[in-house]
Amino acid sequence: MTGTRRTRPSLPVSTRPGRDTASRTRPRARSLALSAGALAACASLVAGCGVVPGTAGGSGDDPVVVMTWAPEKTDANNEPGMPGMAEAYARWVNSRGGINGRELKVLTCNERNDSVAAARCAQRAVDEQAVAVVGSYSQHGRASLSPLAAEGIPYIGGYGVTDDEFTSPTSYPVNGGQPALLAGLGEQLSRTCGPVVLVRPDTIVGDEMPVLLDAGLRTGKHPGAADELAAEDGTSYQDQTQRALRRATSDPGRKGCVVPSLGDRTDTFMDSFRRERDGYPAVRTAAVLGSIEQSLIDASGGKSGPYEGSYVTGWYPEASDKRWNTMNKVIREHAFGDNRVDPADPGVQTTWIAYTVLKAVVEKLGDGEVSAHTVRQTLNNGLKVTTGGLTPPLSWRYDDLVAVGGYPRLINVNVTFQVVREGRLVAARQEFVSVRKTLESAL
Missing domain, CATH: 3.40.50.2300 (Response regulator)
Incomplete structure (x- = not known):
């Protein structure tokens, strides 16, 4: 049912200037008489009466x-x-x-x-x-x-x-929302990844991503992610892919991670990533749900595709739960x-x-x-x-x-940790993970 829209109340009649008592009383008495007549009509003809907007529920x-x-x-x-x-x-x-x-x-x-x-x-x-x-x-x-x-x-x-x-x-x-996902992904990557590169849209929403991801990375004493900007509606991300791969392999002693967070354009980025990664076999990917889903994993080759082994953070249990x-x-x-x-x-x-x-x-x-x-x-x-x-x-x-x-x-403030194994997005941990402390340190 609908709510009654509020209107600005008119000034009470008794406070309006230039009115005498009689002129104030007559309209009020007439109004009351009309109201009484309307109520009487409703009492005798219930089926014919409407309902006041906002109260029919x-x-x-x-x-x-x-x-x-x-x-x-x-x-x-x-x-x-x-x-x-x-x-x-x-x-x-x-x-x-x-x-x-x-x-x-x-x-x-x-x-x-x-x-x-x-x-x-x-x-x-x-x-x-x-x-x-x-x-x-x-x-x-x-x-x-x-x-x-x-x-x-x-x-x-x-x-x-x-x-x-x-x-x-x-x-x-x-x-x-996005704050919990990115903070949770940072926590998930903080102890498993060397250099981390975030590929994100050059938008107001994208500008918040590095702060949140870095807050999660710091929980494992990670120095933070390199920030790689990209067009939200790009049709090719070859340049961003090449820079991200170079940055992710800047520490030869540790396996780097690339985090594409481009929404619907993540699969476009991964097309470039798949072609360029042959020279960088040690680099893994990670993402938040919304940028990567099971349908995208299937379409990109399943267990033989670029998402195999990817770390993923979501709000809810995996889809097969x-x-x-x-x-x-x-x-x-x-x-x-x-x-x-x-x-x-x-x-x-x-x-x-x-x-x-x-x-x-x-x-x-x-x-x-x-x-x-x-x-x-x-x-x-x-x-x-x-x-x-x-x-x-x-x-x-x-x-x-x-x-x-x-x-x-x-x-x-709870998230779930997931991972792509054998081409399937599965739980990395069965329980929810609270990122409240991480968000408190970031915001």
Whole structure:
């Protein structure tokens, strides 16, 4: 159900200048009489009366309207699986009678990796009176989140790629975002790699990467990574590959590691890397999930490809873990062959977890009003959401906020360590690893 949009209250009649008592009283009496008449009409003709906007959620008859946005068909990062997963989730819950009998209506929007388009998606969510934006991706946090915050619409389970997702008071993240991934990868590499070279986009988001990776590397007394900048939408990375390989082999006594963190363009970089690495057999690769996934490993040759032996850090258990069984079943039965929805994609996984949170909120509200305000209030009041072990229990009370550095909305600082063995992405450690101390030292 939708939330009531707040309007600026008018000046009380009794305080307006130039009005006498009689002129103040007559309109008020007439207004009360009209209200009484309207109520009487509703009492006798219930079926013919409308419901005040923002309050119909209590009836359970109106759909719960939410939005999921992500960039699709752009020259840079794309996350089409996130709206695809949202649509499949809605088909699944609606086939089971909805959430507490309420239909889930999912709106999707192409954010296009563009600040203007991101703002338009957010404005559409406002105009459609969505009760939340769920499981979405945008590199333009300010453009997309500001319109939501102005209307009090919660942003549940963003991908975690911008600072705004961890600072906006109406944002409810489910993972540690890019900060946790890079800090965790640094920890994973700190004791196994010699020289480390980070190949990252020359963007504002990319500028934060070296600081976070180095914080993790320092936990093992590593001197830090060399920083190699690249175009976010490049079509060839031969020059960056050659420089990265030279830097990674600058210490002949230790095996170096190259860390490509270019999102969708990581496979483009690896095409160059595969051709150039023959003269550098000792160099290994490492990445965060989102830059490397099982589908990319398969497409690049599996166990005979360049990712064999790569270290990978993620937010969640590996895709083959049985804790994903329910999501996998939903994808099989309700994605209807939608090839956008890859169960190993961390964006798809994040959207699944975000909708798990939304479902828990609506169930908690029971027969009560479902609006942006009540969804936000339920989350703020300490609802604890369990995700079947895919994350620690999630809660956004003040006491649950980790509040590391400039990330006051951060609640989940756990990551998973994975490695590519025999062409498969598998767990390097079975348990979650907290990077809270590493982030505290970096931010």
